[in-house]
Structure formats: C-alpha cells, structure tokens
Amino acid sequence: MPKICESEIEKMAIEELQSLGFSYIAGVDIAPGEPLTERNSYRDIILKDRFVRALKNLNPEIPSDVIDTAAKKVMRISTGNLIVDNETFHNYLIEGVPVEYRKGNSIKGDHVRLIDFDNSDPFTNNEFLVINQYTIIENGNNKRPDILLFINGIPMVIFELKNPADENATIQKAFDQIGTYKGLIPSLFVFNEICIISDGLESKAGSLTAPYSRFTSWKTKDGIKDSSRYEDELSTLINGLCPPKTLLDYIQNFITFEKAKTEDKLTKITKVETQKKIAAYHQYYAVNKAVESTLAAAEKNGTKKAGVIWHTQGSGKSLSMVFYAGKIIQKLSNPTILVITDRNDLDDQLFDTFADNNALLRQIPKQAETRDDLKSLLQVASGGIVFSTIQKFFPEVERENYDLLSSRDNIVVIADEAHRTQYGFNVKLTDVKDGKKNVIGQRVSYGFAKHLRDALPSATFIGFTGTPVEKKDANTPAVFGNYIDIYDIAQAVEDKVTVRIFYESRLAKVNLTEEGKKLIEDFDDELDDVGEVDEAKQAKMKWARLESIVGNKDRINTLAQDIVNHFENREATLRGKP
Numbered sequence: 039m040p041k042i043c044e045s046e047i048e049k050m051a052i053e054e055l056q057s058l059g060f061s062y063i064a065g066v067d068i069a070p071g072e073p074l075t076e077r078n079s080y081r082d083i084i085l086k087d088r089f090v091r092a093l094k095n096l097n098p099e100i101p102s103d104v105i106d107t108a109a110k111k112v113m114r115i116s117t118g119n120l121i122v123d124n125e126t127f128h129n130y131l132i133e134g135v136p137v138e139y140r141k142g143n144s145i146k147g148d149h150v151r152l153i154d155f156d157n158s159d160p161f162t163n164n165e166f167l168v169i170n171q172y173t174i175i176e177n178g179n180n181k182r183p184d185i186l187l188f189i190n191g192i193p194m195v196i197f198e199l200k201n202p203a204d205e206n207a208t209i210q211k212a213f214d215q216i217g218t219y220k221g222l223i224p225s226l227f228v229f230n231e232i233c234i235i236s237d238g239l240e241s242k243a244g245s246l247t248a249p250y251s252r253f254t255s256w257k258t259k260d261g262i263k264d265s266s267r268y269e270d271e272l273s274t275l276i277n278g279l280c281p282p283k284t285l286l287d288y289i290q291n292f293i294t295f296e297k298a299k300t301e302d303k304l305t306k307i308t309k310v311e312t313q314k315k316i317a318a319y320h321q322y323y324a325v326n327k328a329v330e331s332t333l334a335a336a337e338k339n340g341t342k343k344a345g346v347i348w349h350t351q352g353s354g355k356s357l358s359m360v361f362y363a364g365k366i367i368q369k370l371s372n373p374t375i376l377v378i379t380d381r382n383d384l385d386d387q388l389f390d391t392f393a394d395n396n397a398l399l400r401q402i403p404k405q406a407e408t409r410d411d412l413k414s415l416l417q418v419a420s421g422g423i424v425f426s427t428i429q430k431f432f433p434e435v436e437r438e439n440y441d442l443l444s445s446r447d448n449i450v451v452i453a454d455e456a457h458r459t460q461y462g463f464n465v466k467l468t469d470v471k472d473g474k475k476n477v478i479g480q481r482v483s484y485g486f487a488k489h490l491r492d493a494l495p496s497a498t499f500i501g502f503t504g505t506p507v508e509k510k511d512a513n514t515p516a517v518f519g520n521y522i523d524i525y526d527i528a529q530a531v532e533d534k535v536t537v538r539i540f541y542e543s544r545l546a547k548v549n550l551t552e553e554g555k556k557l558i559e560d561f562d563d564e565l566d567d568v569g570e571v572d573e574a575k576q577a578k579m580k581w582a583r584l585e586s587i588v589g590n591k592d593r594i595n596t597l598a599q600d601i602v603n604h605f606e607n608r609e610a611t612l613r614g615k616p
Contacts, residue, residue: 089191202238261323292317324523343519344500
C-alpha cells in the first residue's frame, strides 16, 4: 500500500470542497504568462477581474467608475500594520466600502457591497473558488500556500497541510508555516478570515492573531451529531465550516476584533491591543440554536422563554454571549438587549467584554447605575445594549407592588449564571423592623424572577450558565425555559478548550494534648474488639470528649458518626442481620 503524501491530502481536501460547490482551478494554470492567466504579476493577491465583476453584479445601482474606485481602495489597503489592515478589510466586507458620487444635483453617500450575505442561496450573487499552489512573490520572498478559498476573487481562507507519514511534519509545523507566511507574504493575510492547519490526522482552525493553543478542532459536520473519533478530522472541518452558506454566516457573525487594554509594568503606560477572535464549533452551533429559539419565543404568541445555554467555565461563554447579541440584533430588527448579572464585579467584567467587541455589536453598551437610570435607558423604541445587576429590579423603598420598567416586546434579557437561586419566584414572609430593630410585623416578598417578569412583562428571556441547572431548581426553567445547548467539562477537556481538573486530598494537622493522644490510643484498642451497641455509644462519648480537646465540632462529629456506624454495622453482621 503506497504511503499517503501531502499532495494526496491536498487532493482529498479539494475534492471535498468541490462537493460543497466550490469551483476548482490549479494555481499554475492562472499564473502570470500562462494562456489562462488571471494575474498580471505574482504580487497580485486578489483576482482583479473576478473581483470587479462581482462588485458590479452586487451593486448595479452604483456607477461603474465608482465601483472601480472602491475596488482599488480594497486592493490597496496598506498601513504597515497587518492586524489594522485586516480589520479594515473585514469592516469593508461586513459593512461595504463607503463611497460618494453625484446623483442629479446632490452628492449621494453609499456603500459598495463585496459579498451578498442576505440571499438564502449563497451562489446566487457570489462566486466560490478553491485554488491550490497559488504562488505569491513579495519583497523577493517566493511562497506557495497549499490551498486558498476565494470568495468573489478574494482569498479569505488558507489551508496549510503537512504529510501525515512524516513524523517531523506535525500540525504544529503547519501552524509555524502560517506564521512564516505572515512574515514573508503579509499582503495575503490582509484579506484572510480563517486559517486552517492539518497534518492529515489532526485539523484545526484559528484566527490571524491566535496562538497555537487557540486553534481548535471542528467536531461535527451538521451541528447535530458529533463525528466519530475515527473519522477524518479534515473532512469533518471542511464539511462543518466550509459549506458556502455556513462560511458566509461565520464570516458575518462569528468573527470579532477584541480591543484589550494592557499596562506596561515598568512604564505604567496603557496601550490597546487588538486580538482577532473567531468562534469555536460549540459556540457557532449554540449561538445559532439560541437565535432560532429566541425568534420563536419572541413571536406574538411565543412563550418569551428562549432557553438556557450551559457551556462550562473556560469555554468562552462570555464571547458566545457577544456573538449571540450581535446576531440577534440583526435578526430581531434592532431590539434592546438587557444583560443581567447578580454581582457588580461580574457586571463590570461582562460589560468590558461587550465593550471590547462593540464593532461586532454595532453599538456601544451602557451600564445602568440605578433603577431609575435603568428605567431611563429602556425608554427607547428600539436598540441599545444595557447592563444591570438584578438587584436594581428592587426599588430603594421596598413595597409589595413594583412599577414596570418597560412594556415593550422587543427587549431580550440575557441572564448570566441563570442557574442561581436569585432568579426564583418563591414567596416568603419578611420581618418588618422599626428603628430599634424590633420586629413590628411581616410583609410578603418574592424572588427576583417575579420582579423581572413584572418589570418587563413582554420581554424575551435567555439564560447562560457555566454550571448545570440542578433538577430540584424549578425557577430556572420557569424563567428561561429548557436547555438550548450543552457543552460540559468532559467535552471541553477532550477538545483541549479547558485543562483537566485534578482533586488532591489534604490532611489537616491537629495538635493534641497528652490527654488527647491517650484517648486516641484507647479508642484504637477498642476497634479490635467486637463490642456491643453500648460500646458504640461509649465511643461516641469519647469522641465528644475529643471534640473539646481538638476544637473542631463539625469534623469530630463527622468522625464520631462514622465510628458509630462502623460499630453498628459490625453488630448487625454478628447477629445475622442484613
């Protein structure tokens, strides 16, 4: 049986992509100087003729010369800072290239679309092309990426493949090769949206700025059933991420440029760094399920309970909430998003995450300082992302009936850690005290969930949690609905999203007096005897005495009960009882 080589992996990947609807062209066939050339020079990154043709097809109402100008603007993005250039291109891709032109007697502002994201059939106005061995020469550096995926003439996805039969050609080496390309032919990465690496056994996807640890596998082809562990990972990734409809959805809604503030320890100077982040497979499918569930719940006769997403701690739950908010804003025609937490520090952390990704959200979030401020922020017809702690749903002066904050039905409430008891409906009696703290009566009070519903009676609720909802907790399903998606610790560890947790027992040191040591010795001697139940009671008395010596009642009582149970079990065995 012949060994599998890198070219065979490349061939299989191309065939998979063709089965998804991509047209195939060999890079050598359209190279400069060839009869079918589509490039004037090896420095050309974009296939210009295809690109301009696509723009004119997408923007028939915009003059041809204006489209030519917009095309040049895209092809000439160059500031010397790769991540800045990449973000500029991504913004053009999502929002369109801003242009102005004369129409009649006035100047009209408009945007030239680069991709049609809206048509249910992605092939109607877009062209999808796979090209292998596409030689690029930049600053004297001659490089040839294995596979590039072009949309409307723009190379947006790169594949770097290694030979699975070569023990030195690992997936890490594929990642390192991408890094080499970024340094030597950076112009290619101005237009890059996704990087894919594979050694024929493992396959992972990541962003332009992601370290190797942030490249993740794609575990399902359809988001419903996980692929077998024996199934080819590259095939799963291609069929899961690269179908044109999925790819367009992913590029539009699941890529963000996060602005993170860092402070130099020596100079104390704060600077803002941009990190490009893309969704892992569990985030992509969970968010799309949540959006679908929310749309159904928000309908006129809907339940208003979109459900709960349980994604374990460390799996990117906060970023999933950002992706969800960004997409539901578009699908629900710009609703107001209200994000609820139950602690000020969590409110600040989550607010910072949303603020750092405000470009994806297309607006800057705001924090409510008081209940009145919250009410004021909700007094809009639509739009806005508002953060609040759940405690603000109680007025400063407690009373049995609270005023509503908004009766609008285009509000989506996102609750962080939705499993907590703070979201209860429970009714209880609370003591009313006078100025001297004397109880002078009682009043009826309710859990926070009732006040959430009373304050926002027509809103749609969705919960995110990092821990499972307990079976005995009836409040969470009552407020938010049932599970939408589950990604537990076992899955996260298997995917290497989080590290494995180990528990190590530790004995507490106890210093005993001589009396205490003598008591322990006496007790050890008694364990060798059969004893009766009365002896068990005596042992418990001795342990009660030991409690006063050691000083930890809870620990001693536990130990004492264990010993009592031990004696009782032995007594039952001797008497022939079950």
